Structures are given as structure tokens and as C-alpha cells.
Amino acid sequence: MASIAPSPFRRESGALTLDALFRRIHLDLPLLLGVTALAAVGLFVLYSASGESLESITRQGIRMGISFVVMLVLAQIHPHTLKRWTPAFYLGIVILLIAVLVMGEIGKGAQRWLDLGVVRFQPSELMKLALPMMIAWYLSETPLPPSRRKLLASALLIALPAGMIAKQPDLGTSLLVASSGLFVLFLAGLSWRLIAGFVVSVALAVWPVWKFLMHDYQRTRVITFLNPESDPLGSGYHIIQSKIAVGSGGLYGKGWLNGTQSQLDFLPERSTDFIFAVFAEEFGFLGAVLLLLLYLAVITRGLYIAVQAQESYGRLLAGSLALTLFVYVFVNIGMVTGLLPVVGLPLPMISYGGTSMVTLGAGFGILMSIHTHRRLLSS
Amino acid sequence: MASRLTLKDHLAESRLMLNRSVWALAGVILLMGILLTRLAWLQISNYTHYSTLSNDNRVKLLPIPPTRGLIYDRNGRLLADNLPAFQLRIIPERTPDVDALIEELRKVVEIRDDQIRRFRKALRRQRGFQGVPLLFNLKEDELARLAAIGHRLPGIDIHADLRRYYPYGELTSHTVGYVGRIDERDLRRLDASNYRGTTHVGKLGIEKQYETELHGTVGHQQVETNALGRVMRVLDRTPPVPGTDLYLSLDIRLQQVAAxxxxxxxxxxxxxxxxxxxxxxxxxxxxxxxxxxxxxxxxxxxARLRNDPSRPLFNRALLGxxxxxxxxxxxxxxxxxxxxxxxxxxxxxxxxxxxxxxxxxxxxxxxxxxxxxxxxxxxxxxxxxxxxxxxxxxxxxxxxxxxxxxxxxxxxxxxxxxxxxxxxxxxxxxxxxxxxxxxxxxxxxxxxxxxxxxxxxxxxxxxxxxxxxxxxxxxxxxxxxxxxxxxxxxxxxxxxxxxxxxxxxxxxxxxxxxxxxxxxxxxxxxxxxxxxxxxxxxxxxxxxxxxxxxxxxxxxxxxxxxxxxxxxxxxxxxxxxxxxxxxxxxxxxxxxxxxxxxxxxxxxxxxxxxxxxx
CATH class of the missing domain: 3.40.710.10 (DD-peptidase/beta-lactamase superfamily)
Incomplete structure (x- = not known):
């Protein structure tokens, strides 16, 4: 049919074909470009941060490959199918979280891992996807904004996994999981009054949480955050050295592979949680602005996909995934620059490490699936 | 009616979603603005401060001690010499098992228990890549035996140093004097910056009287170190100024005749x-x-010198x-x-x-x-x-x-x-x-x-x-x-x-x-x-x-x-x-x-x- 179309359409037909091709393999080009750009930046920074280790680059490349495959696979699954399986998925992960609490393996003073013989994995990581899916599923059954009863039920659905993850204890992931659920509520039209009430009650809850719920190491983190110089060689060391790295980068940076803080080992965790400090030291303020703009583009595209989605489930889920990505970025960079306490969250697509990369890939896959499975009224 | 309602809801929901997404995006942009402000504060406003801290971190000034001036008599006969002295050091980082290495070394050279105790004390204070001295003043035969086995014992290092030596011994004790290891009292008196890296100082006689001239001026090496203190490269070097050689008015031959x-x-x-x-x-x-x-x-x-009834420590020529x-x-x-x-x-x-x-x-x-x-x-x-x-x-x-x-x-x-x-x-x-x-x-x-x-x-x-x-x-x-x-x-x-x-x-x-x-x-x-x-x-x-x-x-x-x-x-x-x-x-x-x-x-x-x- 395209072959016999008149010339005004011919020009368009090429674009249509490319668009059609991506639609057929269910990939979203802008999102893919953004994510690929982030991954490329990540490999460059990692090469510097790892002390020019090709082995690290290879491993990270393999993880990115796996993440890409996961994205590709999830993009093929129709949102309807996803929605259908959501309650079962959520329930399964909750059971796994219980299993972790009962028999999980302890690593770095916290129980996070579940050893399945062949693979060890963190169920909490999957909860980052399962929870927003569950809330989106639950709320999309009835018209929005949700009723009070539904809100209360959603709050329980959020609190249960978030509480279990906090108990592991993994405060960072717990906050991230909880916020991914709360984003769904926000997007579903949670009234501003309730939001204000929530903020106030969180502020009031700070003292009891500090007093009764936090572990010593978590309290130490908060104290060092508030005053890193109180322990310059101990827990404050991370923050101090990280701020020195970022600040000494200046406007233009010291240049790729020339960051003295990172190359001379002053910066701890420089391949993983603190990799942004390496980036900011070597590429300066201008580099950081560009990187933040890149993230902003990806997040905006996610929100655009959410707005464009035709069904509530897809809308709420897509919006939550995009905003959760932002939480990653904000918390990580806030931590590295000393704005926020040290919470172990990676910088998406750039930090060295496996599990979160796969979850991110899955998230991007779901976003693409939501966008590419729309019924197009025009055709 | 139901379908109309649903359709209406659909539109409302769509509008609600758009509204909330815009709010969310506004929040994202606001928070990113905070991050950028923070980055600008760190990287632009406080750049000088953090840049200085970063340089302080990596750049260290290492002293290069000067060579002490020699002392001659009026005819150029050497009264105080600098002789190479050899230390046996162990570099902990380069050996898998320090204890096994010491046992191995004990087969070729004599190492007393108190020397091992001192070594262990020093070992705790030093970084793994720095040599920790085990034996001082190695004799020639010890050197030869260590050289013979050195190649199969990684982690041992023979360190050459200069040590003061007075060839005329007793004859010059009350004139040339001697140097000794710097102690607390010396530290209070000496210019700490010029004596960084110097281990000995004139304690008596000419060695003390002309300390400033004999010592010379310390040199410096500006080096870049990593977080462990290991030197990565040398950035700048100011060579030391060796001490002045002194020719005393003494005639050591006449001194010998008098003795x-x-x-x-x-x-x-x-x-x-x-x-x-x-x-x-x-x-x-x-x-x-x-x-x-x-x-x-x-x-x-x-104690032997102090209790000797003929009082060898007493300088009769000046104090008697x-x-x-x-x-x-x-x-x-x-x-x-x-x-x-x-x-x-x-x-x-x-x-x-x-x-x-x-x-x-x-x-x-x-x-x-x-x-x-x-x-x-x-x-x-x-x-x-x-x-x-x-x-x-x-x-x-x-x-x-x-x-x-x-x-x-x-x-x-x-x-x-x-x-x-x-x-x-x-x-x-x-x-x-x-x-x-x-x-x-x-x-x-x-x-x-x-x-x-x-x-x-x-x-x-x-x-x-x-x-x-x-x-x-x-x-x-x-x-x-x-x-x-x-x-x-x-x-x-x-x-x-x-x-x-x-x-x-x-x-x-x-x-x-x-x-x-x-x-x-x-x-x-x-x-x-x-x-x-x-x-x-x-x-x-x-x-x-x-x-x-x-x-x-x-x-x-x-x-x-x-x-x-x-x-x-x-x-x-x-x-x-x-x-x-x-x-x-x-x-x-x-x-x-x-x-x-x-x-x-x-x-x-x-x-x-x-x-x-x-």
C-alpha cells in the first residue's frame, strides 16, 4: 500500500516505517536513546572510577546486556497480561520477603539476600516493581480519585512490604519502595488535603522512628550527615571526601581519568554509590548539568508515556516508574553532595552493580510496553 | 448510561492524570534545581576551598635530609666521617608471611628476640609498603649471606644509610665530640622544619658547636600520594644543601704524640x-x-664509663x-x-x-x-x-x-x-x-x-x-x-x-x-x-x-x-x-x-x- 501512495505521503512513509518498526518490536525510541546515553556515560565514568579496569567494564557491559534483554522481553508483554498477573506477582514477592526475614542470608549486617541454590537475589529489589503494579492494579478497578476505603487499603498494601524491607534492615530500598507506591496514590488523585496531612504526620513521626525503629548504624549515618566533621576518619569520611571530590571539580572538571580524589583512592565506594562524585570531579559543574538534563529527559519521557496511556493501570504504573527513577537520582546525588544522609542507593544506569540494573531494565521495558501497546485511533 | 459515565470518567481521569503529571514534573524540576544549586555551591562558589583540600589530600612534602659535613684536622686528616651503614628491612606488603620470613632469616643471620620485639612495635606503626627495619649496622659477612639468599626471599630490603664514624676514637672524644639520635630535648631546641628527616644531631664538642654549619639545609620533594600514603609520582624537588666540611686547627699527629x-x-x-x-x-x-x-x-x-675512677667522660682540658x-x-x-x-x-x-x-x-x-x-x-x-x-x-x-x-x-x-x-x-x-x-x-x-x-x-x-x-x-x-x-x-x-x-x-x-x-x-x-x-x-x-x-x-x-x-x-x-x-x-x-x-x-x-x- 505504501508503494502506491502519492509522493506527499512517500516522504512520510519512511518515517512511518521506522516508527512502525519500533512499534512492532515494542521499543520507544526516545526512551531507548536516553537510556543508552546514560549507559554510555556510565561505562566511561566506570572506566575511570575502577582505575581503568577493563574487567569491570566487561562485567558492567554484560549486566547492561542482560538488562537490555529484560527490557526487550518485558516490552513485548501486553499491559493487560501484566495487569492480570499483578496480584499474584505482588503476593509472591511478599512471601519471598517473609522468607528473607526468616531464613535470609546476612550480608553487611543486614538480611537482604535469598539464596535459591543457583542464584542469590534480593526480593526487595523486585518489590520496587511489584508494589506500584499492585497499587495501580487495585486503584484502576474503580473510577479515580479513589475512595477513602481504597486509600486505606492501599496504605496497608504499601506499609506491609516497606515495613518488612525496613526490618531487614534496608532503609534506602524501603523508602524507595514506599515512595513508588505513594506516587501511584498521588497520580491517582490523592487529595491535596490528605497529602498535607501525610507530610505533617511524617514530620511528627521523626522522633519515634529515631528513638524506636532505627538501628544504631542508621542513627550514626544521620548524625554524620548532620555533622560529617564529627568523625572525619570514620563514618564522616565518605561525605567529606565526596564533597572534596565534587567541589574540586569546579566548573569544567579535572578531565576524564584525571580526578585525583578518585584516582588516588581518597574517595570510597567510588565505583558504586559514590560514582557521581567521580563524574562531578572529572567533568565539573557543566558535566553535571548535562547529566541531570539527560535524566530529566528520560523522566519527562516517562511522564509523557504516562499521560499518553489510555488505561488507568498503565498510566499510574508508568508515572510511578518515572518518578521512582527520579527518586533514585535525587537521593543518590543529594547523598554524594552532602544534602541527604548516606543511604545506599545507586545512581541509575551509572553505578557499578547488578541487581538494580536489571530492575531498571524491567521498568523501562514496562514503560515501553505501555506506550507501544496503545490502540491507535488513527489506524 | 453506564458507558457514558465511564467515558466521562475516562476524560476526567485523563485530565486528572495530566494535572498530576504536570505537578510531578514541576516537583522534579524544582528538586533538580536544588541539586544544581548545591552543585554550583560546591563547584563554583567553594571551588577554591575544595580544590585546596583536594591538593592537601594528595600532595605531600617529603624531606630529603642533607649529608652532614665532614670534620678534618688542619692537615686534612679525617676526624669525622660518614660511612654507609646497612639496615635489613622488611616490606610487609611484599611478603605473604612475616613470621615465616623472620624464621627463614634467622637461619643465615643472628636476630635477637629483643630486636624482633622492636621490629614488631615498629611494624604496627608503619604502612604496609614501607620498609620496617629489623637489623641495623649489618656486618660485611652478614651482608654477603643476605645477598646470597635475597633473591628467593621477597620482602627483604637492604637499606643503605650514612652513619657518623670517628676514626680516631678516644683521641678526639673531647674535641670533636659526637652526634647522637635526636631526643626530646634536642627537639625543643632545633628548627623542626630543617631537621625533618634528620636522625642525628651534634651532642658534644665541635659536632655541637658547629651543628648549624655541619648539618646543612634540608631539601624537599613534593610528591603525590594516594590515600594510603604511597608515593605515586614526584612533582617537584628541591635538593638539600649538604653541610659544610670543617677543618679544625687541631693537628691530630701532635694530639697522638701528646696522648x-x-x-x-x-x-x-x-x-x-x-x-x-x-x-x-x-x-x-x-x-x-x-x-x-x-x-x-x-x-x-x-655505666662502665661513668663509674671508671679515671673519669674518661670528664673533659679535663676545658672543665678541669x-x-x-x-x-x-x-x-x-x-x-x-x-x-x-x-x-x-x-x-x-x-x-x-x-x-x-x-x-x-x-x-x-x-x-x-x-x-x-x-x-x-x-x-x-x-x-x-x-x-x-x-x-x-x-x-x-x-x-x-x-x-x-x-x-x-x-x-x-x-x-x-x-x-x-x-x-x-x-x-x-x-x-x-x-x-x-x-x-x-x-x-x-x-x-x-x-x-x-x-x-x-x-x-x-x-x-x-x-x-x-x-x-x-x-x-x-x-x-x-x-x-x-x-x-x-x-x-x-x-x-x-x-x-x-x-x-x-x-x-x-x-x-x-x-x-x-x-x-x-x-x-x-x-x-x-x-x-x-x-x-x-x-x-x-x-x-x-x-x-x-x-x-x-x-x-x-x-x-x-x-x-x-x-x-x-x-x-x-x-x-x-x-x-x-x-x-x-x-x-x-x-x-x-x-x-x-x-x-x-x-x-x-x-x-x-x-x-x-x-
């Missing part, structure tokens, strides 16, 4: 060049081996204060001539004792039978005490004090050595101040023969002798002859430093006294005739100083006295008489007679001096 002449006896020999004050010999015997002190002397060795005895008679005689109390024709009968008018007490002559009719020349030649009792009484203590002070007695000579004692030239004022008593006439008599309160160091005696030799033009004694700054030619030290000359004394009087002193050696009845030489003229004066006050009628019989109470033997001399080139003072503790014991020491020294110097 041999003294032999086993305790005493001191000081020889000066009277024309410029340069110290040719400064010997205190016995000495000790200064090399023992360089790396810290063991408690046992130190002895009654000068008859060696001051030429000066008292000169005072007599100068003040007109006596003249060359004045005679005095010596019955062997002297009695102050109105007193019963007898002041004995050393010769109980007396010298008979005596003039000044003969009184000096024979060292007649009675003549000088009378002369002293007529001069009075005030004039004696005033006249003797310019000879360098009673105050420090100002030699360039860390410590010296001032001796004692008594006066009425001194006695009232110190003892709260008036001066008694009998004390003037004792002062006239160099006994009583009067004390002088061997160095002071040598300076006084040189003052007579130059006929009243003393020079400040000094140890330094020349300097050799690195990168320049050897240069002579500052010009001689003249002390206050003795003005107004007639040449005739000088020559009379010098002639009398010549007679001491060359005269038929001189007390030191045994050292006379045909090749050159010597002017001298013997002295025998009482250590122990004898009662009036007691006879001094050396054999009956404890060695410690026997008289000190003294001798001063200069030669040649006309154009003196050397002035000598010899003190032999408890040696007995000056003429028999001290004079021959000076004689051997003068012989050596005149055979060496054409």
Missing part, C-alpha cells in the same frame, strides 16, 4: 699557636670511644680546674717588675721558709733547705717560693688580681667549644661575696705561688703562656681553621680574634721574664733542664700543685700519700723563645713533680712539632 706521652696517666695537654690562637692540641686523657654514642650507648657501656702552682710565677714576677716592687738587682735571702711580720706561722719553700741569696731570674729558674711570698706580699692581692686577669685567668677564654670552666682568680671582693670573710695577708702569699684559692683550666694556662710568648698580645683560642662549603673553594676561617693586649709593660721586663723562663729549661739549674733541645730554644715553667693542704711541720713524702692526694704536675712552655710558634700547657693529675713528669710530655710534643713543621 702517647701522657700514657696511662690522667691529665690534659693543650697547645696553641700563639700568633693566631689556633688550638693545635686539646687532649684530655683518658678519653672514650665516641662511636659508642652514635646509635645510643648501651646502659652497661655507659687545677691550682696553677708555680706556673704563674713568671707572671707574678712580671707584675713585680712592672709595679717596681722588685728590679733585676733585687735580692732576697731564702732560708727555706717565710714568716709574715708579727706572725708565728711559717710559709715553707718546696726546698726545705732554702735557696739562699736569690734574685728574680734565679727565683723563677729554681722556682723559689720564699722570693715570691715576699713579692706577693709587697704587691698585695689587689694588684695581683688586676695584673693576672688579662692573661686569661679567672674568666672563660671564649674558645669555640660548647663548655669551659672559668677557673678562679681570687680577690677581696670575691672572697667577701663568696665566703663572707675579709682577705687575710697569708692568702696573698699562697696566691703568689699559685696555690690557695686560685684555679685555672689547662686551656687557661695555655692562653696565659701564649700571652707571655707574644709579649702581651693574646689571641682568642679557637678550634676552627678553615671551612669548605659545598660548591665553593676551601676558605680560611675568620681572621684571628685578638684579646685585650697588655699595654704599658716595657719590653725590657718582658725579655727579663722570658729569659728567666728560658733558664728553666736551658739554665744549668733549671727545673726542666731534662727537656732542653739543641735545635730550638724553649721557655718554660714547671709547677707542682698541692691537692692537699699540708700542716705546717709535715713533710711531703709522695710515697706515703694516697695517689689521689699526690700533687698535680704542671708545665707550661713556648718555643722558639724569640719567634714563638707554639705554646703548651700540660697537667698530669697526681703526677708529682712538674719538672720530672709534666715537662717531658711537653718536650716530646715540642720535638714532634719542630720535626714535623720545618
Amino acid at each position: 702517647a706521652a701522657l700514657g696511662e696517666r690522667n691529665g690534659a695537654v693543650v697547645a696553641l699557636d700563639p700568633t693566631n690562637g689556633e688550638v693545635l692540641v686539646l687532649l684530655s686523657s683518658p678519653g672514650y670511644d665516641p662511636n659508642l654514642f652514635v646509635d645510643g650507648i648501651s646502659t652497661r657501656d655507659y 680546674q687545677y691550682p696553677p702552682g708555680s706556673t704563674i710565677k713568671p707572671m707574678i714576677g712580671l707584675a713585680g717588675l712592672h709595679y717596681g716592687v722588685v728590679n733585676p738587682l733585687s735580692r732576697q735571702f731564702c732560708p727555706g721558709y717565710y714568716v709574715l711580720p708579727g706572725e708565728k706561722r711559717r710559709f715553707h719553700d718546696w726546698k726545705r733547705s732554702g735557696h739562699g741569696e736569690t734574685d728574680l731570674d734565679y727565683a723563677i729558674t729554681q722556682s723559689c717560693d720564699v722570693y715570691f711570698y715576699d713579692l706577693a706580699r709587697n704587691l698585695g692581692i689587689d694588684r695581683i688580681h688586676e695584673f693576672l686577669a688579662p692573661f686569661g685567668l679567672g674568666h672563660r677564654t671564649g674558645i669555640d667549644m660548647v663548655t669551659e670552666m672559668p677557673g678562679l682568680l681570687p680577690s677581696r671582693a670575691w672572697k667577701r661575696r663568696q665566703l663572707g670573710e675579709p682577705w687575710y695577708p697569708g692568702e696573698t702569699l699562697n696566691t703568689g705561688i699559685g696555690q690557695g684559692f686560685m684555679l685555672a683550666t689547662p686551656l687557661q694556662l695555655a692562653v696565659a703562656t701564649a700571652t707571655v710568648a707574644t709579649r702581651g698580645h693574646p689571641m682568642r683560642p679557637r678550634m676552627i681553621h678553615a671551612r669548605h662549603r659545598p660548591g665553593t673553594d676551601r676558605s680560611l676561617a675568620e681572621p684571628p680574634d685578638p684579646l685585650e693586649p697588655l699595654a704599658g709593660i716595657s719590653a725590657e721586663h718582658w725579655e727579663y721574664i722570658v729569659h728567666a723562663m728560658r733558664n728553666v729549661v736551658h739554665g744549668r739549674r733549671g727545673t726542666a733542664r731534662r727537656i732542653r733541645s739543641k735545635r730550638y730554644d724553649i721557655a718554660g715553667k714547671t709547677g707542682t700543685a698541692q691537692v692537699f693542704g699540708m700542716k705546717e711541720e709535715e713533710e711531703y713524702v709522695a710515697e706515703e700519700l694516697d695517689v689521689k692526694l699526690r700533687d698535680h704536675a704542671l708545665f707550661i712552655a713556648f718555643a722558639p723563645v724569640e719567634m714563638p710558634r707554639i705554646a703548651v700547657a700540660v697537667v698530669v693529675e697526681n703526677g708529682g713533680s712538674g719538672g720530672a713528669v709534666a715537662a717531658p710530655v711537653a718536650g716530646k710534643l715540642l720535638d714532634a712539632f719542630f720535626s714535623e713543621v720545618p
Whole structure:
């Protein structure tokens, strides 16, 4: 049919074909470009941060490959199918979280891992996807904004996994999981009054949480955050050295592979949680602005996909995934620059490490699936 | 209706979603703005601050200690050397098992348990890539054995260092002194920045006196280090300025001759060049081996030196204060001539004792039978005490004090050595101040023969002798002859430093006294005739100083006295008489007679001096 179309359409037909091709393999080009750009930046920074280790680059490349495959696979699954399986998925992960609490393996003073013989994995990581899916599923059954009863039920659905993850204890992931659920509520039209009430009650809850719920190491983190110089060689060391790295980068940076803080080992965790400090030291303020703009583009595209989605489930889920990505970025960079306490969250697509990369890939896959499975009224 | 409602809801939901997404995006942009503000604050506003911190982190200034200047004698014979010393170090990072390595090393070299304990202590303080010393001062055979197995024992390192060495040992202990490890007290005194990296500092003698010049100036290496402190690369280097080489005025050959002449006896020999004050010999015997002190002397060795009855640690030449005895008679005689109390024709009968008018007490002559009719020349030649009792009484203590002070007695000579004692030239004022008593006439008599309160160091005696030799033009004694700054030619030290000359004394009087002193050696009845030489003229004066006050009628019989109470033997001399080139003072503790014991020491020294110097 395209072959016999008149010339005004011919020009368009090429674009249509490319668009059609991506639609057929269910990939979203802008999102893919953004994510690929982030991954490329990540490999460059990692090469510097790892002390020019090709082995690290290879491993990270393999993880990115796996993440890409996961994205590709999830993009093929129709949102309807996803929605259908959501309650079962959520329930399964909750059971796994219980299993972790009962028999999980302890690593770095916290129980996070579940050893399945062949693979060890963190169920909490999957909860980052399962929870927003569950809330989106639950709320999309009835018209929005949700009723009070539904809100209360959603709050329980959020609190249960978030509480279990906090108990592991993994405060960072717990906050991230909880916020991914709360984003769904926000997007579903949670009234501003309730939001204000929530903020106030969180502020009031700070003292009891500090007093009764936090572990010593978590309290130490908060104290060092508030005053890193109180322990310059101990827990404050991370923050101090990280701020020195970022600040000494200046406007233009010291240049790729020339960051003295990172190359001379002053910066701890420089391949993983603190990799942004390496980036900011070597590429300066201008580099950081560009990187933040890149993230902003990806997040905006996610929100655009959410707005464009035709069904509530897809809308709420897509919006939550995009905003959760932002939480990653904000918390990580806030931590590295000393704005926020040290919470172990990676910088998406750039930090060295496996599990979160796969979850991110899955998230991007779901976003693409939501966008590419729309019924197009025009055709 | 249901479907219409759903459709309506759909639109509303869509609008709600758009509304909330816009809010969310606004929130995202706001928070990103906060991040960017924070980044701008860190990277732009506080760039200088963090940039400085970053450089402080990585850039370290490492000291390069300078090489210590060498010390030579006046003829260029090396008195203080820097010798390579080898340490066995272990680099913990390079060996999988330190304990196994030590066991392996013990098979080839001896390692004591206390050395291992010290090593372990040091090991805890150092970083893994730094060598930790295990053995110091490796001997040659140990080096050879370690070299043979070194290739199969990773983690061992032979570290070469420079260590101070004094080849003449005992002979220079009281002049050159020694260096030792820097201790707390030194740290308070030293310029910490210039001594970064320096381990040793001059503790005594020339090593201490000329510390600043010998040490040199520290160099620096600006290096980039990683977080563990390991040097990654050198950014900048300022080489150290090595210490100045010093040429002492000492002649080590003469010093050897003097030491041999003294032999086993305790005493001191000081020889000066009277024309410029340069110290040719400064010997205190016995000495000790200064090399023992360089790396810290063991408690046992130190106790042995400290408890030795002959007191080897005591620098007799500078700190020993002895009654000068008859060696001051030429000066008292000169005072007599100068003040007109006596003249060359004045005679005095010596019955062997002297009695102050109105007193019963007898002041004995050393010769109980007396010298008979005596003039000044003969009184000096024979060292007649009675003549000088009378002369002293007529001069009075005030004039004696005033006249003797310019000879360098009673105050420090100002030699360039860390410590010296001032001796004692008594006066009425001194006695009232110190003892709260008036001066008694009998004390003037004792002062006239160099006994009583009067004390002088061997160095002071040598300076006084040189003052007579130059006929009243003393020079400040000094140890330094020349300097050799690195990168320049050897240069002579500052010009001689003249002390206050003795003005107004007639040449005739000088020559009379010098002639009398010549007679001491060359005269038929001189007390030191045994050292006379045909090749050159010597002017001298013997002295025998009482250590122990004898009662009036007691006879001094050396054999009956404890060695410690026997008289000190003294001798001063200069030669040649006309154009003196050397002035000598010899003190032999408890040696007995000056003429028999001290004079021959000076004689051997003068012989050596005149055979060496054409």
C-alpha cells in the first residue's frame, strides 16, 4: 500500500516505517536513546572510577546486556497480561520477603539476600516493581480519585512490604519502595488535603522512628550527615571526601581519568554509590548539568508515556516508574553532595552493580510496553 | 448510561492524570534545581576551598635530609666521617608471611628476640609498603649471606644509610665530640622544619658547636600520594644543601704524640699557636670511644664509663680546674717588675721558709733547705717560693688580681667549644661575696705561688703562656681553621680574634721574664733542664700543685700519700723563645713533680712539632 501512495505521503512513509518498526518490536525510541546515553556515560565514568579496569567494564557491559534483554522481553508483554498477573506477582514477592526475614542470608549486617541454590537475589529489589503494579492494579478497578476505603487499603498494601524491607534492615530500598507506591496514590488523585496531612504526620513521626525503629548504624549515618566533621576518619569520611571530590571539580572538571580524589583512592565506594562524585570531579559543574538534563529527559519521557496511556493501570504504573527513577537520582546525588544522609542507593544506569540494573531494565521495558501497546485511533 | 459515565470518567481521569503529571514534573524540576544549586555551591562558589583540600589530600612534602659535613684536622686528616651503614628491612606488603620470613632469616643471620620485639612495635606503626627495619649496622659477612639468599626471599630490603664514624676514637672524644639520635630535648631546641628527616644531631664538642654549619639545609620533594600514603609520582624537588666540611686547627699527629706521652696517666695537654690562637692540641686523657654514642650507648657501656675512677667522660682540658702552682710565677714576677716592687738587682735571702711580720706561722719553700741569696731570674729558674711570698706580699692581692686577669685567668677564654670552666682568680671582693670573710695577708702569699684559692683550666694556662710568648698580645683560642662549603673553594676561617693586649709593660721586663723562663729549661739549674733541645730554644715553667693542704711541720713524702692526694704536675712552655710558634700547657693529675713528669710530655710534643713543621 505504501508503494502506491502519492509522493506527499512517500516522504512520510519512511518515517512511518521506522516508527512502525519500533512499534512492532515494542521499543520507544526516545526512551531507548536516553537510556543508552546514560549507559554510555556510565561505562566511561566506570572506566575511570575502577582505575581503568577493563574487567569491570566487561562485567558492567554484560549486566547492561542482560538488562537490555529484560527490557526487550518485558516490552513485548501486553499491559493487560501484566495487569492480570499483578496480584499474584505482588503476593509472591511478599512471601519471598517473609522468607528473607526468616531464613535470609546476612550480608553487611543486614538480611537482604535469598539464596535459591543457583542464584542469590534480593526480593526487595523486585518489590520496587511489584508494589506500584499492585497499587495501580487495585486503584484502576474503580473510577479515580479513589475512595477513602481504597486509600486505606492501599496504605496497608504499601506499609506491609516497606515495613518488612525496613526490618531487614534496608532503609534506602524501603523508602524507595514506599515512595513508588505513594506516587501511584498521588497520580491517582490523592487529595491535596490528605497529602498535607501525610507530610505533617511524617514530620511528627521523626522522633519515634529515631528513638524506636532505627538501628544504631542508621542513627550514626544521620548524625554524620548532620555533622560529617564529627568523625572525619570514620563514618564522616565518605561525605567529606565526596564533597572534596565534587567541589574540586569546579566548573569544567579535572578531565576524564584525571580526578585525583578518585584516582588516588581518597574517595570510597567510588565505583558504586559514590560514582557521581567521580563524574562531578572529572567533568565539573557543566558535566553535571548535562547529566541531570539527560535524566530529566528520560523522566519527562516517562511522564509523557504516562499521560499518553489510555488505561488507568498503565498510566499510574508508568508515572510511578518515572518518578521512582527520579527518586533514585535525587537521593543518590543529594547523598554524594552532602544534602541527604548516606543511604545506599545507586545512581541509575551509572553505578557499578547488578541487581538494580536489571530492575531498571524491567521498568523501562514496562514503560515501553505501555506506550507501544496503545490502540491507535488513527489506524 | 453506564458507558457514558465511564467515558466521562475516562476524560476526567485523563485530565486528572495530566494535572498530576504536570505537578510531578514541576516537583522534579524544582528538586533538580536544588541539586544544581548545591552543585554550583560546591563547584563554583567553594571551588577554591575544595580544590585546596583536594591538593592537601594528595600532595605531600617529603624531606630529603642533607649529608652532614665532614670534620678534618688542619692537615686534612679525617676526624669525622660518614660511612654507609646497612639496615635489613622488611616490606610487609611484599611478603605473604612475616613470621615465616623472620624464621627463614634467622637461619643465615643472628636476630635477637629483643630486636624482633622492636621490629614488631615498629611494624604496627608503619604502612604496609614501607620498609620496617629489623637489623641495623649489618656486618660485611652478614651482608654477603643476605645477598646470597635475597633473591628467593621477597620482602627483604637492604637499606643503605650514612652513619657518623670517628676514626680516631678516644683521641678526639673531647674535641670533636659526637652526634647522637635526636631526643626530646634536642627537639625543643632545633628548627623542626630543617631537621625533618634528620636522625642525628651534634651532642658534644665541635659536632655541637658547629651543628648549624655541619648539618646543612634540608631539601624537599613534593610528591603525590594516594590515600594510603604511597608515593605515586614526584612533582617537584628541591635538593638539600649538604653541610659544610670543617677543618679544625687541631693537628691530630701532635694530639697522638701528646696522648702517647701522657700514657696511662690522667691529665690534659693543650697547645696553641700563639700568633693566631689556633688550638693545635686539646687532649684530655683518658678519653672514650665516641662511636659508642652514635646509635645510643648501651646502659652497661655507659655505666662502665661513668663509674671508671679515671673519669674518661670528664673533659679535663676545658672543665678541669687545677691550682696553677708555680706556673704563674713568671707572671707574678712580671707584675713585680712592672709595679717596681722588685728590679733585676733585687735580692732576697731564702732560708727555706717565710714568716709574715708579727706572725708565728711559717710559709715553707718546696726546698726545705732554702735557696739562699736569690734574685728574680734565679727565683723563677729554681722556682723559689720564699722570693715570691715576699713579692706577693709587697704587691698585695689587689694588684695581683688586676695584673693576672688579662692573661686569661679567672674568666672563660671564649674558645669555640660548647663548655669551659672559668677557673678562679681570687680577690677581696670575691672572697667577701663568696665566703663572707675579709682577705687575710697569708692568702696573698699562697696566691703568689699559685696555690690557695686560685684555679685555672689547662686551656687557661695555655692562653696565659701564649700571652707571655707574644709579649702581651693574646689571641682568642679557637678550634676552627678553615671551612669548605659545598660548591665553593676551601676558605680560611675568620681572621684571628685578638684579646685585650697588655699595654704599658716595657719590653725590657718582658725579655727579663722570658729569659728567666728560658733558664728553666736551658739554665744549668733549671727545673726542666731534662727537656732542653739543641735545635730550638724553649721557655718554660714547671709547677707542682698541692691537692692537699699540708700542716705546717709535715713533710711531703709522695710515697706515703694516697695517689689521689699526690700533687698535680704542671708545665707550661713556648718555643722558639724569640719567634714563638707554639705554646703548651700540660697537667698530669697526681703526677708529682712538674719538672720530672709534666715537662717531658711537653718536650716530646715540642720535638714532634719542630720535626714535623720545618
